[in-house]
Amino acid sequence: MNRYFYIDAEGKQKGTFTPMELREEGVRRDTLVWTQGMEQWQRAEKVDELGFLFSGTYNPPQPEPPRSTWSQPDQTYAFGQEPHVQPTKPRTWLLESILVTLVPFFLCGSFLSLLGIIGIIYAAQVESFYNRGDYQASAESSRSAGRWTRIALWIAIAWVALMIIIFVTIALLFGFSLYEVNDLIDI
Amino acid sequence: MSCEYVQSEVVTIRVGRGAKIGLGIAIAIVAVGVLFVFYTLDPGEQPIFPRCPFLLLTGYECPGCGSQRAIHSLLHFDFKAAFRSNALMVPAIPYILVGIYLQYFGGSRRHPKVEKILYGRWSALTVLVLVFAFWIGRNLF
Numbered sequence: 001m002n003r004y005f006y007i008d009a010e011g012k013q014k015g016t017f018t019p020m021e022l023r024e025e026g027v028r029r030d031t032l033v034w035t036q037g038m039e040q041w042q043r044a045e046k047v048d049e050l051g052f053l054f055s056g057t058y059n060p061p062q063p064e065p066p067r068s069t070w071s072q073p074d075q076t077y078a079f080g081q082e083p084h085v086q087p088t089k090p091r092t093w094l095l096e097s098i099l100v101t102l103v104p105f106f107l108c109g110s111f112l113s114l115l116g117i118i119g120i121i122y123a124a125q126v127e128s129f130y131n132r133g134d135y136q137a138s139a140e141s142s143r144s145a146g147r148w149t150r151i152a153l154w155i156a157i158a159w160v161a162l163m164i165i166i167f168v169t170i171a172l173l174f175g176f177s178l179y180e181v182n183d184l185i186d187i
Numbered sequence: 188m189s190c191e192y193v194q195s196e197v198v199t200i201r202v203g204r205g206a207k208i209g210l211g212i213a214i215a216i217v218a219v220g221v222l223f224v225f226y227t228l229d230p231g232e233q234p235i236f237p238r239c240p241f242l243l244l245t246g247y248e249c250p251g252c253g254s255q256r257a258i259h260s261l262l263h264f265d266f267k268a269a270f271r272s273n274a275l276m277v278p279a280i281p282y283i284l285v286g287i288y289l290q291y292f293g294g295s296r297r298h299p300k301v302e303k304i305l306y307g308r309w310s311a312l313t314v315l316v317l318v319f320a321f322w323i324g325r326n327l328f
Contacts, residue, residue, distance in 0.1 A: 095295075095306040098314055099286045102279050105251025106258070108237040113251075113318075120315060124308045163237050164217070167224070170235045 002035040002049060011087015011135055019050055029054050032136065041136055087135045090142035093123040093149050100152040109159050115152035119145050226262040230255040231272075250275055250322045275321040 005015030006027055016035075017025060022044070027033065032041040033050065044050045101116030122145035129138035230236040241249040253273035260269035261277065269277050285305060288294040295302050304310065 092308075094308065094311050095286055095290050095302060098306055098311055099283060099290065101314070101318070102283055105249070105276060105279075106254045108239045108251065108255075110239060110241045110249035110251050117315060120311050124311050127308050164221075166237070167235060174235075 002037075004033045004035045004050075006034075006044070007032040007041065007087075007136075007139070011139075013090065013139060019053065022050065023053055027053065040140060089130050090126055090139045091146065092126045093119060093142065093145035094126075096153075097123045097145060097149045100149050100156060104152075104156050104159070107156075107160060107163055109156060112152055112156050112159060115148055115155070119148035119152060122148060222262065225255065225258045229259050231259070247326045250318050250325075275317065 001018055003016035003018055004022055005013055006017070006022065006025065008014055008031075014025070022033070027044050027050075029043060029045040031044045033044045033047060034041045035047075038047075045054050097116055097119030099116075101113045101120060104110065104112035104116070122141045125141040126138050126145060129135075129141055228236075236255055239249050239252050241247070242252055251273070254276035256272040257269040257276055258280075260266070260272060261280070266277075282305070285294075285301070289298070289302050289306065
């Protein structure tokens with residue numbers, strides 16, 4: 001059973017929930033949902049696994065107070081009424097992606113910076129789409145920016161750890177003052 | 188806010204306050220150790236520092252080549268030598284430190300305007316252009 005994100009009435013991304021939990025969250029037919037493997041956000045009624053939520057026998061419950069501590073009750077509007085609230089801007093990841101591009105240069109990890117650059121390009125789109133009013137594309141760019149930035153970050157951490165391990169190993173084996181190691185490496 | 192929380196919720200592991208402090212101390216110890224090594228040993232002479240894979244493969248310098256020599260020179264207050272080693276990464280150091288402050292030490296909350304100027308959309312693209320210009324330029328001239 002897949003776990004889903006959905007976009008609430010205020011445009012905030014929430015998740016993850018199982019289909020049963022989505023029901024309790026008060027997800028409607030036109031609520032945008034996303035789960036792993038989906039190309040983009042889709043209306044909940046278009047997703048096969050969620051079809052049972054909207055089958056004739058089932059009536060959407062009144063919004064309950066959320067059980068989890070971190071989701072806020074947002075469903076203050078009447079059922080079926082379109083919310084006209086501007087969604088909050090998704091996280092841009094600009095700062096993170098810039099850092100993850102620049103820092104690896106100091107550690108001979110220029111190849112990692114390429115991942116960071118992909119992150120920056122997505123991150124720069126988040127605000128552009130948002131200002132244009134394309135909130136869905138904005139959320140999408142935010143997700144991609146976050147994904148690439150995090151991939152770069154984790155590889156960078158592994159890279160730094162590897163560098164330190166190699167450095168310490170060589171230092172222990174040969175000592176710091178052995179210049180003949182140069183001949184061994186021969187670069 | 189909740190948006191940020193949700194996204195980090197999925198992938199990263201939620202750490203408690205104690206774990207955060209422990210992680211901070213560990214990173215600080217590693218950072219001090221690395222700085223000490225960069226201070227005492229000259230990456231230009233010592234063979235045990237990591238080499239740039241890009242330089243080894245292509246024979247061209249990457250935008251980061253020379254940054255370790257630059258750190259060594261900076262720690263000895265030799266700014267001229269630092270700029271000669273890597274003119275891009277020297278100004279990048281204070282920029283990165285500001286970024287780390289904004290991201291991990293609550294700077295974003297206290298100075299949202301600074302973040303918007305230094306780490307906004309246009310600064311991001313400027314960083315990209317600078318990196319690529321420096322990359323091409325240093326191999327041409």
